[in-house]
Amino acid sequence: MARRVLILSWEYPPIVEGGLARHVRKLSEGLVAQGVVVTVLTRGREGDPTEEVRAGVRVHRVPEPKTPRGDLDAFLAWVGAMNEHMVGAATRLAAHHGFDVIHGHDWLVARAAAALSRKLGAPYVTTIHATEFGRHQGWVADHPQSYIHGVEKWMARRADRVIVCSHYMREHVADVFGLSEGRVTVIPNGIDPDELVAVDDLQELRSRFAAPDEKLILLIGRLVYEKGFQLALDALPGVIRRVGRVRFLVAGSGTHESELKAQARRLGLMEHGTFAGWIGDDVLHSLYRIADLCVVPSIYEPFGLVALEAMASGCPCIVADTGGLREVVPNDDVGLRFRSRDPRSLERMMELAIANPAVRFRLITEAAEHVRLFDWADVAARTSELYGRLRPRGRRRRPALAPAPSPRG
16 A cells, blocks of 8 residues: 655745745655655645645645745744644545655644644654754844744654754754754755756846856855855955956845845945846756856855756856765865855865866766766655654654744843
């Protein structure tokens, strides 16, 4: 009899807030190919179908109001209501389908996933894609970081099995949450190069950001402090002085955007580049094809999907020597690494990659083979194998509820 899995995620296409939606979709579709019966429970917006089958995956959406922006307490209350709605919807689904495993992704659905595991007697798996502790370099004493950190700690200890995307994250999660590393399974993220579809006219797209004789450096992702874009901006003036004819492109949006633009103005960089803001997937994937170099300067990075996408698209890549990036870029044949948090080290590596055609050729050639190691079919097979090792929960005592949000202050 085929294994039946309920996957909970706060985002799933067409709702794409970040990389989580793409991860859950590809994992779910890969599991279906492995013979697993997959139901995804997620949130929906007005106009989204409440139920559909996509690539063999049964998708059920709980209608939710628009996500609150700028009010963290309102957002936490919204997350709590979403979890309650998910428990009700999944309970109704279980009456018709039944589930052998509950698999939640990150803290946003932890309360619902744990409650359903207890209610249905099914083992609970959680994938931790990142931690609040890591995102804020350990500063989690104040609200709301303290609440989110508390939920993540409770979630990690409550789950029967924890999945992370890198060996770095296994050590990090075990240390921060006080877990045995034996309870944490490493299953790297995957990539499908065929889905990195570019726009038809790449030459026209490139002309928006750089002249034919200029080198284009790409910085792509959420504009938040832990992504380290401030380090890249610090490094750029020296590269421009020594190499000349260099432009940069920052693609993305986030809470650090205004600070980064102010920094670029102070450094005299605004005439040498563009802040493009948030862009859709079609243009996003095209940027790797038109750039001469992609830089991933993260301070905290559990995995490094941007680096993997750049390498799969034939764009040479430089990454910070930290976190999961060390596993995505394990040596200087497939990508270059610079000392984490060191703009001068990054400056030297950017100059090397831009000015040395032999280095660029080596990086592009070797990376094309390296990315084949990150295959979604393998990710799904390893996840299915983990499901098969789990046993029904029975009536073992576990804490029933995650910590409740505390008032601000």
